[in-house]
Amino acid sequence: MHIQEKQIQAINTQIRNLVRAGSFYGKKLEAAGITRIETEEDFLKLPFSEKADLREAYPLGLMTAPEEEIVRIHSSSGTTGLPVIIPYTAKDVDDWAVMFKRCYEMAGITNRDRIQITPGYGLWTAGIGFQNGAEKLGAMVIPMGPGNTDKQIQMMIDLKSTVLCATSSYALLLAEEIERRGLKDRICLKKGVIGSERWGARMRARIQEILGIELYDIYGLTEIYGPGIGINCPQETGIHYWDDYIYIEIIDPVTGAPVPDGEPGEIVITTLVKEGAPLIRYRTHDLSRILPEPCACGSPYPRLDVISGRTDDMLKIKGVNVFPAQIEEVLAGFEGLGSEYQIRISHLDGKDTMRIYAEADGHYEFRVLAQDVAAAVKSRIGFTPVVNIVEIGMLPRSEKKTKRVIDERYD
Ligand code: ZN
Numbered sequence: 335m336h337i338q339e340k341q342i343q344a345i346n347t348q349i350r351n352l353v354r355a356g357s358f359y360g361k362k363l364e365a366a367g368i369t370r371i372e373t374e375e376d377f378l379k380l381p382f383s384e385k386a387d388l389r390e391a392y393p394l395g396l397m398t399a400p401e402e403e404i405v406r407i408h409s410s411s412g413t414t415g416l417p418v419i420i421p422y423t424a425k426d427v428d429d430w431a432v433m434f435k436r437c438y439e440m441a442g443i444t445n446r447d448r449i450q451i452t453p454g455y456g457l458w459t460a461g462i463g464f465q466n467g468a469e470k471l472g473a474m475v476i477p478m479g480p481g482n483t484d485k486q487i488q489m490m491i492d493l494k495s496t497v498l499c500a501t502s503s504y505a506l507l508l509a510e511e512i513e514r515r516g517l518k519d520r521i522c523l524k525k526g527v528i529g530s531e532r533w534g535a536r537m538r539a540r541i542q543e544i545l546g547i548e549l550y551d552i553y554g555l556t557e558i559y560g561p562g563i564g565i566n567c568p569q570e571t572g573i574h575y576w577d578d579y580i581y582i583e584i585i586d587p588v589t590g591a592p593v594p595d596g597e598p599g600e601i602v603i604t605t606l607v608k609e610g611a612p613l614i615r616y617r618t619h620d621l622s623r624i625l626p627e628p629c630a631c632g633s634p635y636p637r638l639d640v641i642s643g644r645t646d647d648m649l650k651i652k653g654v655n656v657f658p659a660q661i662e663e664v665l666a667g668f669e670g671l672g673s674e675y676q677i678r679i680s681h682l683d684g685k686d687t688m689r690i691y692a693e694a695d696g697h698y699e700f701r702v703l704a705q706d707v708a709a710a711v712k713s714r715i716g717f718t719p720v721v722n723i724v725e726i727g728m729l730p731r732s733e734k735k736t737k738r739v740i741d742e743r744y745d
Contacts (some may be wrong), residue, residue, distance in 0.1 A: 335595060335624050337374045337634055341581050341740020344606040345614070346370055352612055355398040358391040359383055359614055376524060378592065382602065382615045385410075388418040388557060396611040397421045404610055409457040410556035417457075420556060421610035426476045427466065429607060431580065434562035439588065440633070441525055441550040441565060443497055444474030450495035453529065454480045454734075459560025460529070462501045466686065467562055473497075478650070480504065483511055487521075494522040502533035502541070503736040506673070509544040521548050529554070529561040537673035542703050555618060558603050564638065572625045572637040579606055580634055582638065583615075584624055587645045597625040598644055601638065619645045649741065651679055651686045656715050658723050658739050664710050670698035671707075674729040680742040688719040693726045700724075 352360035353369055362381055363369055367742035371377050388396060396419065397404060404423050409417045422430075443449070449468045461479055468475045469572065476493055478486055486508060486699040498505060505526055512518055523545055540550055554561035564575030574735050577583060580603050584593050587600040601618045621644060625637040641658040650656075658677060665671055672693035679688050689710065694703055700723040712718040730736065 335577075335626075337377055337581060339686060340372075341573065341577075341604065341606060342371055342377065345581070345604060348605065348608070348612040348614065350552055351398050351609070352614070357398045357611075358395045359612075360398075362387075363614075369681040380615050381428040382590065382617050383613055384617050385418065385557070385619075389416045391418075393419050393454075399423050400610055401610045403497070408459045408556055408560065411458060418557060423609040426559070426608055426610045429579060430463060430559040430562060431466040431581055435470040436461055436576060437550075437552055437562050437565040438467055438471050438497075439525070439577065440567050441548070442526060442568065443471065443473065443527075447496045448474045448476060448493060449491055449497040449524075450476040450478055450486070450493075450509075452478050452480055452486065452498070454687040459483040459554075459556045463554070463562050464527070464529075464648045466511060483508065483733075485648050487512060487515070487517065491517065491520045496522055497544075497559045498547070500524045500526065500528060501734060502528050502537055503732040503734060505541050505549075506537060507514065507731045507733060509541045510727075513544045513657045515533075515657075519546070520609070521545070527552055527565070528726055534666060536671070540673045553641065554640070555620075557613060557616060558597065558605060558618075559608075563603075565627060566640075567631040567633055569630060569631045573622075573641075574629065574633050574635040574637050577636055578605065581606060582624070582636075585618075585623070586618075586623070593623075595624040598623045598639075600640065601641075621645060647739070649679060651688055652717050654716050656688075660714055661711060664714050665690075665707065667691055667710065668703065668707060670694045670703055671723075672726045674726075674731075675738060676729055676734075677739070678742060686743065688717075690719050690721045692721070692723055693729055694723050695726050698723075712731060714744070724726060 335423045366381050406422045408420050411735040451461055451464045455461035465477055468482045505528055524547055526547050526549045542549055551566050552561045553564040563580055564573040564674050567575050583602045584599040585602050586593055593599040601620045601622055603616050604614050605612045621642045622638045625639055643657050647658055648655055665675055675691045676691040704723045708718050708721045
């Protein structure tokens, strides 16, 4: 996706503000001797930024607008070390709501909808992002936040919620609970807007099958506004993203070189109009590709393919690089399996072992299914795992993100 002239001009404004504010990236640019770009070639010489850089700027080193213009901060939960603090101006907050409104509109959601929001409110960007966009749209918001499944279902029935916003894990948990309690006929849901974790086609199909709703995947990350920078359209062919707010390039995660449109690689994002904390060439570690063909829906916004995983998901087992998405794809090829699985890696008697747990219903011979899955995984990644098939519902469900890969080698 070539950079447009107006995007170059927007980036120059971002660079000017970063340098003027003496923010971490402004200093990095000055050190690299690049404070203005004219061409795509110039752009590609700009240094990348990384989550580690953002952590180093803790607490407020990213702040690029004057203090009196900052109205809010958000923070991404670091699993290690310091969190990242992102300051927002009033315009940033509004721009984010405009993008999120576009996401709802792309999904065909209107001001006649009632939107039940289950992601969390607080330091992270989830709940409040869904809320601001919905209010911008003029829809009725039911701001539940996470958990309390009984209350969620009661509100869903009594207030006739038409849209559910949730993580895929929580959408599945709610769907299975609604099915178990026999309440499907009493809910009015038509659509689900699902964010914040990668999920497989099978999990999607299961939620769709139980609730009978259309599902939309929302994309985004705290460092770049939050969820809402892109969403799939009803054609379900990738994610449209808002190229008047962000510029996306795809790079080879190892060499950092740009890859041609259509080729897979790491998503790198540059903000075009952000004030509180602009980011230039931010490495997301999310893996996808640009879909260069125009979409059948007619939208002029460019498209990314569904996120296929993260560069840091990669596991090294018996000297082989394995992505959990590869295992998920193999499992998705088996008719009898459910959506849930768990991968456990341990180190026993001097060698790595991979155990895969997957759910199936009682119509299948578990022992035979396990053998077939083990053989299919071997032909995909080169070594044989231990496969255990369990009854549907045996593996853990989560209100937030389901942990599917457990590496016990370093415990
Ligand atoms: Zn489309």
